[in-house]
Amino acid sequence: MQEKIRKDILRLADSRIVVVGSVDENGYPNGKGMFNAKHDGIRTFWLSTNTSSIRVEQFQQNPKAFLYFVDMLRISGVMFTGQMKVHLDDETRLMLWKKGDEQYYPLGPTDPDYAVLEFTAEQGNYYHGLNKEIFSVDEV
Amino acid sequence: MQEKIRKDILRLADSRIVVVGSVDENGYPNGKGMFNAKHDGIRTFWLSTNTSSIRVEQFQQNPKAFLYFVDMLRISGVMFTGQMKVHLDDETRLMLWKKGDEQYYPLGPTDPDYAVLEFTAEQGNYYHGLNKEIFSVDEV
Numbered sequence: 001m002q003e004k005i006r007k008d009i010l011r012l013a014d015s016r017i018v019v020v021g022s023v024d025e026n027g028y029p030n031g032k033g034m035f036n037a038k039h040d041g042i043r044t045f046w047l048s049t050n051t052s053s054i055r056v057e058q059f060q061q062n063p064k065a066f067l068y069f070v071d072m073l074r075i076s077g078v079m080f081t082g083q084m085k086v087h088l089d090d091e092t093r094l095m096l097w098k099k100g101d102e103q104y105y106p107l108g109p110t111d112p113d114y115a116v117l118e119f120t121a122e123q124g125n126y127y128h129g130l131n132k133e134i135f136s137v138d139e140v
Numbered sequence: 141m142q143e144k145i146r147k148d149i150l151r152l153a154d155s156r157i158v159v160v161g162s163v164d165e166n167g168y169p170n171g172k173g174m175f176n177a178k179h180d181g182i183r184t185f186w187l188s189t190n191t192s193s194i195r196v197e198q199f200q201q202n203p204k205a206f207l208y209f210v211d212m213l214r215i216s217g218v219m220f221t222g223q224m225k226v227h228l229d230d231e232t233r234l235m236l237w238k239k240g241d242e243q244y245y246p247l248g249p250t251d252p253d254y255a256v257l258e259f260t261a262e263q264g265n266y267y268h269g270l271n272k273e274i275f276s277v278d279e280v
Binding site: 017019021022023024026027028029030031032033062064065066068070072077079081104125127130 | 157159161162163164166167168169170171172173202204205206208210212217219221244265267270
């Protein structure tokens with residue numbers, strides 16, 4: 001992989017917002033914007049969402065997921081496919097908790113409505129203008 | 141449905157870029173940004189893409205799709221789930237063709253690599269801040 005592409009993928013993976021994809025109970029793909037709370041390179045991403053949200057139930061039934069990061073101005077994007085795990089234990093929730101999260105989860109890190117999603121990437125698709133490249137996560 | 145929400149949904153559906161979701165041959169959701177070439181309210185949307193693209197093959201195998209429009213500044217978004225149809229006939233391709241498309245399909249509207257996607261919405265999910273609303277397409 002070219003160094004320029006590698007750098008652009010890492011830059012995109014740092015975006016604050018990411019479109020998260022799931023498959024619903026009728027087999028339809030679903031997508032929603034979420035906050036990219038923390039990530040370890042491009043292998044593992046942590047997101048937070050409402051325990052009561054449709055997405056949490058979907059991932060508990062079917063962990064197949066995508067994360068899609070896009071920079072509309074540079075017409076550049078990267079989509080990772082992989083597995084999503086739902087965490088409801090206090091240890092994980094305290095680990096990800098940060099100041100300001102009270103506005104979404106008023107009861108704090110142990111709020112029953114606060115859920116953490118952990119995404120593990122398996123494969124990537126990088127797009128830039130009309131070019132595309134499929135890559136394994138180990139390459140980056 | 142509130143008039144304010146209805147207007148915001150119609151505004152979002154006018155965005156130039158939309159994230160298009162599909163399900164791949166291994167059952168993973170996939171997402172990619174595409175141009176929203178033309179639409180008839182929020183019922184039917186037309187997109188163009190490369191015949192050779194992975195997406196075209198996926199929709200030929202499995203027409204289940206989503207379109208996700210998002211306005212990051214206003215934290216507002218709408219996702220439609222529905223069916224995607226692939227058109228490769230000249231009539232449809234000429235109907236959608238417009239000046240400037242040659243940069244993507246150098247051979248013109250009958251370029252074998254020029255494909256038209258037609259999305260028919262069935263259901264919608266509207267998000268604004270922390271609020272969400274699921275609606276039927278007939279309501280808007």
